[in-house]
Amino acid sequence: MTMTAAHYARALGGIVGREVLRFVHQRERFLSALVRPLLWLFVFAAGFRAALGIAITPPYETYITYEVYIAPGLVGMIQLFNGMQSSLSMVYDREMGSMRMLLVSPLPRWFLLTAKLLAGTAVSILQVYAFLAIAWVYGVQAPPLGYVTVLPALVVSGLMLGALGMLLSSAIRQLENFAGVMNFVIFPTFFLSTALYPLWKMQEAGELLYAICAVNPFSQAVELIRHALYMKLNAPALGWTVLALVVFLGGAIYGYNPARGFLARRGAGAE
Amino acid sequence: MTAPALSVESLSYGYGRGAFALQDVSLAVEAGSFTALLGPNGAGKTTLFALITRLFESTSGTIRIGGVDLRAEPTRALARMGVVFQQPTLDLDLTVRQNLLYFAALHGLPRRTAQARALEALERMGMAERIDETVRRLNGGHRRRVELARALLHEPALLVLDEPTVGLDVPARRAIVEHVHDLCRERGIAVLWATHLIDEIGPDDRVVVIHRGRIRAAGPVGDVNRDAGAETLTDSFNRLIAKEAA
Numbered sequence: 432m433t434m435t436a437a438h439y440a441r442a443l444g445g446i447v448g449r450e451v452l453r454f455v456h457q458r459e460r461f462l463s464a465l466v467r468p469l470l471w472l473f474v475f476a477a478g479f480r481a482a483l484g485i486a487i488t489p490p491y492e493t494y495i496t497y498e499v500y501i502a503p504g505l506v507g508m509i510q511l512f513n514g515m516q517s518s519l520s521m522v523y524d525r526e527m528g529s530m531r532m533l534l535v536s537p538l539p540r541w542f543l544l545t546a547k548l549l550a551g552t553a554v555s556i557l558q559v560y561a562f563l564a565i566a567w568v569y570g571v572q573a574p575p576l577g578y579v580t581v582l583p584a585l586v587v588s589g590l591m592l593g594a595l596g597m598l599l600s601s602a603i604r605q606l607e608n609f610a611g612v613m614n615f616v617i618f619p620t621f622f623l624s625t626a627l628y629p630l631w632k633m634q635e636a637g638e639l640l641y642a643i644c645a646v647n648p649f650s651q652a653v654e655l656i657r658h659a660l661y662m663k664l665n666a667p668a669l670g671w672t673v674l675a676l677v678v679f680l681g682g683a684i685y686g687y688n689p690a691r692g693f694l695a696r697r698g699a700g701a702e
Numbered sequence: 703m704t705a706p707a708l709s710v711e712s713l714s715y716g717y718g719r720g721a722f723a724l725q726d727v728s729l730a731v732e733a734g735s736f737t738a739l740l741g742p743n744g745a746g747k748t749t750l751f752a753l754i755t756r757l758f759e760s761t762s763g764t765i766r767i768g769g770v771d772l773r774a775e776p777t778r779a780l781a782r783m784g785v786v787f788q789q790p791t792l793d794l795d796l797t798v799r800q801n802l803l804y805f806a807a808l809h810g811l812p813r814r815t816a817q818a819r820a821l822e823a824l825e826r827m828g829m830a831e832r833i834d835e836t837v838r839r840l841n842g843g844h845r846r847r848v849e850l851a852r853a854l855l856h857e858p859a860l861l862v863l864d865e866p867t868v869g870l871d872v873p874a875r876r877a878i879v880e881h882v883h884d885l886c887r888e889r890g891i892a893v894l895w896a897t898h899l900i901d902e903i904g905p906d907d908r909v910v911v912i913h914r915g916r917i918r919a920a921g922p923v924g925d926v927n928r929d930a931g932a933e934t935l936t937d938s939f940n941r942l943i944a945k946e947a948a
Contacts, residue, residue, distance in 0.1 A: 438810030445807025449793065449800070456795035528791035535755045536808035537781035689759035 442538055443546045450550035454557065460516075464558045465565070467512065468505035472566060476501045488629050490661040498571045503657035504626025506559050507649060510585070510592045513555035515617055518596035518603075534687070541684050548597060548680070552589030559585055577660045584659035584669075588652035591672050594679035595648075601686025624650040625657075648675035705769030706730040707782075707860040707892030708754070713763030715749055723749040724915045727763070731894050731908075733859065736886045738903045739896040740939065741912035747896040748788065750912070751864040754894070755785050768859055781809065784853035786863040792845055792852075794838040798824070801837060802852050809856040816855065823851035827881065843874025850878065854885075861885065862894045867902065875902070883907075900936050909935065911942050918942045 454461065480497040487494060533543050563578065573581075599612060621627075623640070624647045634641040644650055651671040658665035708731040715724040724746045731737045741747050753760055756776055765772040767779040792801050799820060806816030824830045827847040837845060846866060853861060863882070867875040879902050885891045895902070903909055909926055911919040919926045919942055923935055930938035 435810070437812075441807045441810050441812070445804050448807075449796070449804045452796055452800060453793060528787065528789050529793065531755075531757060531787055532785075532791040532805070533808065534757060535780055535783075535785050536805075537777040537779075537810075538808070539777060689756055690761070 439538070439542065442536070442542075443549065446533070446543075446546040447550040447553050450547075450554055451557070454554045461558065461561075464509060464512065465561055468509055468562050469565060471505050471508070472498060472501065472569065472571070488631070490658045490663045490665075498566075498569075500629070501627060502563075502566055502571050502573075503660055504624070504653050506562065506581075506585070506656050506660075507588065507592075507624075507626055507653040508621060509558050509562060510552075510555045510589045510652070511617065511620060511649065513551060513558060513589070514592035514594075514596035515599070515612065516596075517551045517593065518600035518612075540687060540689070544597065544684055544687060545680070548590050548593045551593045551596075552586060555589045555593070556582070556585050573660045574662060577662050580662045581656060581659040584655045587669065587672050587676065588656055591648060591652055591676040591679065594676055594683055597683040598679045598686060601683055620647065620649045623647055624653055626650075626653050648672065651675070704733075705766065706732050707768055708862075708894060709764075709766045710750075710754070711764045711766075713750070713753065713760055713765065715753060715758075715760045715762075717749075722915050724753070724760075727912070727915070727917055729910050729917065729920060731860065731892045733892050734886055734890040735908055736883055736893045736895065736904070736906075737908040737910060739894060739910050739912060740898065740900065740903065741896075742898055742943065745898075745912045746915040747898075747912060748864060749915075751788075751862065751896055754862055755783070756780065781856065782859050784856070784858035784861040786846075786849050786853050786861070786866045788864040788866070788868055790845060790849070792837045792848060795836060797834050797836050798829070798840070798848050799833045801848065802855060805852045806855050811856065819855050819857075820851070823854050824848070827851050841874075843870050843877065846870060846874070846878055847881075850881065854891075858891070860892045860894070862896075864896045865898070866895070867897070867899070900939060903935060911939060913943055918945075 476498045491499070533547065534540065536543065560578075566572075595616075599616065603612065623643050625633075625644060626649070630641065630644060630650075633644045648671060651668045652675075654665050655668040655672050658668065708729075710727060710729050713724055713727045714722055716722045727746075727750060729737075729739075739747055739750065752758055754765055754772075756772055756779075759773060765779075768782045770779040770782070772779040793804075796804070802820040802823070803813070803816050806813075806820065811819070821830060821833065824833055827850065829844060829847050829851065832840065832844065837848065840848065850866075861882070867878055870878065882893055882895065883904060886893050897903070903923065905923055907923055908921060909919070909923050910917060911926065919929060919938070921929075927933065927935060927938045930941050932938040932941055
């Protein structure tokens with residue numbers, strides 16, 4: 432079989448289609464992906480509304496409630512968890528078998544890994560729109576056109592966070608280490624970002640915290656989403672998010688390089 | 703002379719410093735031949751299997767699939783090979799059809815061709831009426847049949863299977879063993895079948911005995927027995943393994 436553009440397109444369609452089908456079949460996964468950000472929105476943000484006033488800060492043109500501020504951060508959280516979850520399932524070996532199946536197909540490995548990332552991103556975007564729909568009903572509303580302009584931002588941020596998960600999955604060998612990932616990756620990534628508080632609030636808290644928040648790629652992704660949701664392009668945030676995507680994806684492709692033998696070390700335990 | 707479906711030459715591989723998982727391994731599988739890769743657990747079968755399927759790569763030695771160098775042209779080489787892994791690789795929540803079409807897409811088959819071949823492959827395994835059931839509802843033997851059908855969708859010249867009968871009961875095992883032998887005979891497919899179970903190997907098969915990462919004997923079962931001075935393959939195998947221990 433010669434490799435043609437049609438072959439690539441069919442393979443990409445197959446990989447994305449499979450991920451979406453699996454997602455549709457796993458209702459628990461969908462529910463838990465929704466419940467987490469909704470709890471933050473309904474409980475945490477509602478409680479914080481009184482304590483935390485948000486001054487006018489771009490892209491917002493008026494005073495906003497804390498719920499409105501936090502919504503893009505929670506969108507980022509959905510994609511962060513989705514990216515980490517796919518890496519968890521690979522560390523768990525649940526996905527390892529199908530990963531092998533994928534990697535022995537006659538396509539370049541970079542393409543297969545990128546297609547897998549796109550598939551995960553597609554699933555995260557379905558979750559995000561479900562969340563945004565509920566938030567809309569709850570009264571957290573962006574301009575209608577914003578729900579269209581946010582889509583490309585979601586693709587970039589979803590790919591970047593998925594690539595981070597894939598990179599981690601190539602580096603982590605045991606499930607026990609995944610608790611460490613939760614503690615040392617997900618929580619700091621989320622809390623040390625602009626998801627919960629704007630950058631200038633962080634600056635009031637301390638210069639070091641401010642610096643960490645500012646360089647955190649997750650902050651960049653959240654700001655990209657936040658602006659896109661209000662039909663604005665945050666070019667620096669886009670640039671940093673794309674840069675992080677390139678670095679993480681490059682690392683993941685290196686991690687899954689057959690000559691490096693990552694899968695070899697995994698396989699060694701089996702025999 | 704045409705190139706063998708699979709040829710491995712002077713392949714070595716080590717997981718860490720010092721110990722070799724495979725040392726100077728060479729073997730060939732010709733079209734229409736059922737070649738059993740026989741060795742005890744830990745002999746290096748799975749390592750060799752992972753190298754042949756390019757899950758990882760060795761820097762010493764060469765692997766050719768139908769004459770195509772796996773390291774130089776991995777995608778062309780992989781396109782000629784069907785694989786059944788030791789551990790199950792089907793999506794349990796998807797139907798048999800969805801699983802097969804996913805695989806066909808990875809191999810770039812047009813949807814119509816994929817549909818037709820999926821049905822045909824399942825019919826051959828007596829599984830056609832199960833095509834729209836989710837895999838979770840199938841028993842272990844039927845899942846293996848689906849994996850075998852899947853591995854043949856792109857009509858590979860070479861089929862490699864890593865201990866494909868692990869966890870199956872006796873009738874299911876026999877069905878899979880017989881079916882793969884039929885494929886060799888009727889369709890001229892070259893088969894490399896890794897196993898530690900001697901009763902899966904027929905008298906007309908070829909056998910490659912591997913132990914502690916080295917090839918200990920290779921050839922038709924009769925020749926291997928003659929060279930080992932044994933009546934049965936079981937005796938040959940025990941002698942070949944014991945020689946090492948002594």
